[in-house]
Amino acid sequence: MKGCDYYSVFFKETPSIQKEISYTSTDIKKSESYYTINNGKKANEGEWKTWYPNSQLKSIEHYENDKREGKLTTYWENGTLKREDVFQNDSLVSGKCYNDSGVETAYYPYFVKPQFPGGEEEMFKYLKRKIHYPQSYDRIEGVVMSRFIITEKGEVVNVEVLNKSYENMQREVIRVLKRMPKWEPGKIDGIPVSAYYKLPVTFSVVPLK
Numbered sequence: 001m002k003g004c005d006y007y008s009v010f011f012k013e014t015p016s017i018q019k020e021i022s023y024t025s026t027d028i029k030k031s032e033s034y035y036t037i038n039n040g041k042k043a044n045e046g047e048w049k050t051w052y053p054n055s056q057l058k059s060i061e062h063y064e065n066d067k068r069e070g071k072l073t074t075y076w077e078n079g080t081l082k083r084e085d086v087f088q089n090d091s092l093v094s095g096k097c098y099n100d101s102g103v104e105t106a107y108y109p110y111f112v113k114p115q116f117p118g119g120e121e122e123m124f125k126y127l128k129r130k131i132h133y134p135q136s137y138d139r140i141e142g143v144v145m146s147r148f149i150i151t152e153k154g155e156v157v158n159v160e161v162l163n164k165s166y167e168n169m170q171r172e173v174i175r176v177l178k179r180m181p182k183w184e185p186g187k188i189d190g191i192p193v194s195a196y197y198k199l200p201v202t203f204s205v206v207p208l209k
Contacts, residue, residue, distance in 0.1 A: 005024070005025055006022050006023060006024050006025060006030055007022070007023055007025070008020050008021065008022045008023075009021050009022075009023070013034070016036050016037055016038060017034060017035070017036055017037075017045065017046075018034070018035045018036075018037055019032070019033070019034050020032070020033050020034075020035070024053065028051070028053060028055060029051050029055070030050065030051060031048070031049065031050045031051070032047075032048065032049045032050075033048045033049075034046035034047065034048070034063075043063075043065065043066035044063035044066050044067075045063050045064070045065070045066070046062070046063060047060065047061075047062055048060070048061050048062070048063065052077045054077065056075065056077055056078075056079055057075055057079075058074060058075060058077075059072070059073065059074040059075070059189070060072075060073045060074075061073075067087075067089055067090035068087035068090050069087055069088065069089065069090075070086065070087065071084065071085070071086055071087075072084075072085040072086075072087060072110060073085075074110075074189050076100040078100060080098065080100050080101065080102050081098050081102060082097065082098055082100075082189065083095070083096070083097050083098070083110065083189060084096045085110060092109075095107050095110075108190055110188065110189055111186075111187070111188055112186055112187040112188075113186050113195070113197075114150035114154075114183050114184065114185055114186040114195050114197055115183060115184040116180070116183055116184075117181055117182070117183065117184070126180070127176065127201065130176045130179070131172055131173065131176050131201065132172065133203060140166060140203075140205075141202075141203055141204050141205055142165050142166055142169055142202075142203050143163070143165065143200050143201065143202050143203070144161055144163070144165045144169050144170055144173045144200070144201045144203070145161065145162045145163040145165075145198065145199075145200050145201075146159065146160065146161055146162065146173055146174070146177060146198070146199050146200070146201060147159075147160050147161075147162050147196060147197070147198050147199075148160070148177055148196070148197055148199075149194055149195070149196055149197070150183045150185055150186060150194065150195055150197055151185065151194045152185050152192040152193055152194050153182070153185065153192070154182035154183045154184060154185045155182060155183075156177060156178065156180045156182075156183065159174050159177045159178050160174075161173065161174065162198075169203055173201045177199075
């Protein structure tokens with residue numbers, strides 16, 4: 001299919017379960033997943049699979065009621081086992097990782113969230129230093145809910161505000177977030193990936209003495 005990186009086909013397995021198969025633009029199967037849909041809400045369910053561009057199986061995982069349950073198995077592009085994790089009620093019970101020759105290596109988490117340099121505490125210190133209370137809104141409080149993408153290179157892009165708030169506050173939050181230093185990118189199975197990050201920024205008034 002021209003003009004896209006991938007496309008998806010949907011099947012209704014039962015009144016409440018939907019199957020989604022994604023293909024690359026050259027019609028190679030990319031992923032296969034299942035969802036339950038109740039009252040318009042989508043939840044992961046059943047067996048999920050992904051494939052490499054060479055059609056080699058990349059991963060198999062299982063969900064029950066939107067939580068990982070049972071084995072999560074991944075493979076290198078040459079077909080060698082890469083990871084064997086076991087989950088119970090979305091919590092990791094055990095896990096092993098292997099290099100592309102099949103030799104067991106030090107374990108690393110399947111999913112790692114993006115992180116500001118030095119961690120969350122340093123991020124809040126940075127915001128406290130850089131964000132200035134808009135003078136035109138003196139004595140007004142509010143929360144600006146922001147969302148942005150941390151790219152696989154750690155860059156902050158696509159900064160946006162998700163809630164209604166004072167315009168000057170929104171502009172100040174966007175200004176500061178766009179100037180953030182590079183983050184440690186998120187990772188899936190050891191590979192850096194782009195990921196969304198939500199961040200509420202609170203403007204509060206310091207009581208006068």
